Amino acid sequence: MDKDNSKTEKKPVTQDDVLLASLKLFSEKGYFNTSLTDIKDAVGIKTTSGIYQHFKNKQAIAEALYSNILDSLSISIDDIRRRNKKSSEQLREIVDLLFKLTDDAPEIMRFLLVVNIKEILPEHKNLVETAPFNKITRVIHNGIKNGEIRAIDALVAYNYFFGIIKHTLCMVLSGELSKTADSYQSQAWTVAWGSIIKK
């Protein structure tokens, strides 16, 4: 023990370290304003070379980030659908999840909602076409079939509902709405649900 290494311990940089640092930078400054040099600094290594141990290029970092986020969201939504019967309950819990994430992990939500993924990965699907948001649309679809939600096109209903939710979260994330997401949640839910419910 030649030196105090209780905190300064030098552990090798992992993939997750790179992802975490990149997520933060991408969501703060945007993908194109973030250089590998920035990432390397945030991760705490001296050159960018170390990053290429884990990712073949800069795009691959964004890809990994995006698919990680979508996967974990998808799993959460599966879980929600399993635990709840009614569409209203399922949507309610999904909204709850998104608002919580906005307060607890704003970088994730900023990356998901603010960063324009098609500008980074032109080949990638739109948000609506990804697994988790497909599932949300399916929840809405079911709600229409069983009469909870009024009979309009499921995508259009998704559009109204999620338009309100997403805009609320974006305004919180950008600071245009100054309080926590949590404090807007119940109102936003009521209005969003009200916009598609069968009266």
Add this chain to the structure above:
Amino acid sequence: MDKDNSKTEKKPVTQDDVLLASLKLFSEKGYFNTSLTDIKDAVGIKTTSGIYQHFKNKQAIAEALYSNILDSLSISIDDIRRRNKKSSEQLREIVDLLFKLTDDAPEIMRFLLVVNIKEILPEHKNLVETAPFNKITRVIHNGIKNGEIRAIDALVAYNYFFGIIKHTLCMVLSGELSKTADSYQSQAWTVAWGSIIKK
């Protein structure tokens, strides 16, 4: 008349030519995926030098574009407010304007709604804080004062109302909603207005 110059006439490139070409490219590929070389090609000159006659750098093009669009929008909104008394009528016409623009000049709306201006011009205000959208908020504020709109925070009302409108337009612009903006307008209006109206 040594050659046919009825169409091939060589007129000097104007500021507007540059702006128009840039708008198209920015809205299609994004600001960062568009190089001055791309712009120069689209404008039809041989080198990028010509561009510097009109703009001091690439950012300045985006700035000019953005402020032009905001200015013209602002003027239209002033006009709408002058011609209509009730908040509902004013909002109705503003929505009409935005939907028409989406069908007739999608590049403009894509630049306004999809392009993340803060990534290009970090110093710039958020969309809500710009003149035209400030005016929309003021319209809503008046609607609350005179009892057309229910008594909630004006920004929150703006959020609900514009969340639906913006999301609809974005989905049309990205092709996720496949028909023209026009065909979604009356429904979207009804729902958006319904989300803030005093019952």
Add this chain to the structure above:
DNA sequence: GTCTATACGCCGATAGAC
């Protein structure tokens, strides 16, 4: 896995002739 060193391409930008 991290370092030194380095390559290289692209892009933004300028100088100066026409």
Add this chain to the structure above:
DNA sequence: GTCTATCGGCGTATAGAC
């Protein structure tokens, strides 16, 4: 206002020693 020519720099990426 457009051209030729050219520059500097940044950012990505690789080779190879430790």
